[in-house]
Amino acid sequence: MLKTAFKLLVLSAACSLAGLAAFLFYNRNRSLPFITAAQNALKWENKASFRTEKTPAAPEVGLQTSAAPAGPLQPCPDVPPNLQGVLRVEFSTNRSLEDVRQRLGPVLQEGGRYKPPTCVAKQKVAIIIPFRNRHEHLKHWLHFLHPILIRQQLDYGVYIINQEGDSVFNRAKLMNIGHVEALKEYDYDCFVFSDVDLIPLDDRNLYRCSDNPRHLSVAVDKFNFILPYATIFGGVSAISKEQFLKVNGFSNTFWGWGGEDDDLSQRLYFQGMSISRPDSLIGRYKMIKHGRDLHNNPNPQNVHKLKETAYNMNTDGLNSLSYTVREIKKDLLYTFITVDVQAPAG
Ligand SMILES: *[C@@H]1O[C@H](CO)[C@@H](O)[C@H](O)[C@H]1NC(C)=O
Ligand SMILES: *[C@@H]1O[C@H](CO)[C@@H](O)[C@H](O)[C@H]1NC(C)=O
Ligand SMILES: [Mn+2]
Numbered sequence: 556m557l558k559t560a561f562k563l564l565v566l567s568a569a570c571s572l573a574g575l576a577a578f579l580f581y582n583r584n585r586s587l588p589f590i591t592a593a594q595n596a597l598k599w600e601n602k603a604s605f606r607t608e609k610t611p612a613a614p615e616v617g618l619q620t621s622a623a624p625a626g627p628l629q630p631c632p633d634v635p636p637n638l639q640g641v642l643r644v645e646f647s648t649n650r651s652l653e654d655v656r657q658r659l660g661p662v663l664q665e666g667g668r669y670k671p672p673t674c675v676a677k678q679k680v681a682i683i684i685p686f687r688n689r690h691e692h693l694k695h696w697l698h699f700l701h702p703i704l705i706r707q708q709l710d711y712g713v714y715i716i717n718q719e720g721d722s723v724f725n726r727a728k729l730m731n732i733g734h735v736e737a738l739k740e741y742d743y744d745c746f747v748f749s750d751v752d753l754i755p756l757d758d759r760n761l762y763r764c765s766d767n768p769r770h771l772s773v774a775v776d777k778f779n780f781i782l783p784y785a786t787i788f789g790g791v792s793a794i795s796k797e798q799f800l801k802v803n804g805f806s807n808t809f810w811g812w813g814g815e816d817d818d819l820s821q822r823l824y825f826q827g828m829s830i831s832r833p834d835s836l837i838g839r840y841k842m843i844k845h846g847r848d849l850h851n852n853p854n855p856q857n858v859h860k861l862k863e864t865a866y867n868m869n870t871d872g873l874n875s876l877s878y879t880v881r882e883i884k885k886d887l888l889y890t891f892i893t894v895d896v897q898a899p900a901g
Contacts, residue, residue: 584813584858631674631708638706638758642699644841650694656887659701666740667697667713667889669705676710678763680793681743683733684751685726686717692751692843697888703758711762712741713889715751719881722898724851727805727815731876732894734804736883738796740890746799747771749791752843759837764795767831768823773838780839788823788830789816790840801826803872806864810899811854812847814861821864 663669670676682704686693693715704711714737716729730748737743745764753772760771772790774780802822809815823830832838860867877897884891 584817628673628675631671631676633677635706635708635761640759641757642703642755644699644754644756646695646841646843650698652694652697652886652888655694655698655701659705660887662705663701663887665887666885667701667887668711669701670710671705671708674708676708678709678745679741679743680704680709680711680745680747680762680764681733681737681741682711682713682747682749682762683730683737684713684715684749685729685733686715686751687724687848689751689845689848692845693889695754695843696749696751699754701888703755704762706758707761707763709762712737712743715889715891717891717893719893719895720898721850722896723810724812724848725807725810725896725898726812727809727819728807728876728878728896729894731804731807731873732878732892732896734799734873735876736880736892744796745793746796747791747793750789750842752845753791753840754843755791756839756841757837760833760839762793764793764798765831767829768792768794768798769831769833771833771838772840773832774835775840775842777842780835782832782835786817786820786824786830788820792816798823798828800873801828803868803874804876806860806867806871807876808867808871809854809857809860811857812851813853814857817861818864821861822868825865825868 682700684693684696697713700713714733716733716736718724718729733748734746737746747762750772753775755771762771763769768788770788770790770792772792773782775790802819802825805815806818809818820830879895879897881893881895882891884893
């Protein structure tokens with residue numbers, strides 16, 4: 556009897572601890588102070604966009620290598636015909652870039668560029684990946700993403716923006732730099748900002764831009780396939796050139812981990828945009844497990860900076876961006892740009 560009571564006590568203590576942990580986790584970083592009305596609006600918006608989107612017919616083939624037809628090319632169809640739907644993704648294989656190069660050599664162009672040979676792509680998409688010391692992840696990303704992007708019939712290029720040195724990391728500034736550097740090469744009209752460790756589990760999740768900025772990594776395994784909060788815009792997101800210019804890009808002043816994506820999310824809201832999303836089945840992702848990076852600790856100041864988004868956004872962003880390009884390396888699979896982001900000393 557006593558034993559049972561004790562067990563119950565332990566159990567209920569464990570439950571409330573777990574509950575508390577979940578509560579703390581959930582609330583820890585969703586205090587975007589400025590928007591409350593906006594958050595509610597976005598919640599509804601998100602509910603609406605969570606309805607199931609039309610799924611294309613089951614595909615048979617993978618990569619399209621067929622030669623261009625004679626005569627002028629027609630626009631690519633709205634729904635790419637060769638998508639596979641749900642994908643199998645695992646990270647246990649030791650991949651080599653050489654394998655990926657061999658497999659994709661016939662279809663890719665130097666710099667990680669591709670254009671569908673049989674139709675005119677709907678959008679010109681620059682994929683921007685902020686980077687430092689994650690070569691293992693990059694191999695997986697290239698292995699999985701290139702075939703997906705090819706099947707999605709995008710006219711695209713892959714830009715790895717590598718922060719030089721080991722000063723404090725600045726993800727948002729690397730994104731801004733990627734935007735500027737990619738535009739120097741090609742007339743991109745859409746930018747997909749992606750972490751290097753996020754792999755989509757469904758190729759119907761199109762790496763394209765829409766009428767509103769689009770958050771693509773809706774349901775990540777790390778967060779138990781649940782959207783952590785309604786305004787989240789981190790992980791993988793697609794934003795058109797116009798939308799990005801309208802908000803002056805990302806802030807350049809978020810050093811260390813956290814908040815830069817929430818700041819962008821607020822910028823979008825302040826400019827009258829809302830966040831669109833694929834449904835939570837198509838928007839599934841697997842994240843490569845890893846420990847915390849060196850010199851990228853959560854920065855407690857960043858959460859306070861979110862109170863100042865409205866005041867800062869017109870002067871802190873693309874129009875105040877300053878950096879130095881150290882090196883641009885062209886690989887078949889990507890353009891690798893090493894930059895000095897002018898990190899504060901210390
Ligand atoms: C993976 O491949 C690299 C390069 O070929 C090799 O150095 C490394 O030891 C391999 N790792 C495993 C776990 O097989
Ligand atoms: C909150 O957590 C999300 C998910 O990890 C992250 O993208 C965001 O930057 C965090 N925000 C802050 C203010 O730390
Ligand atoms: Mn990660």
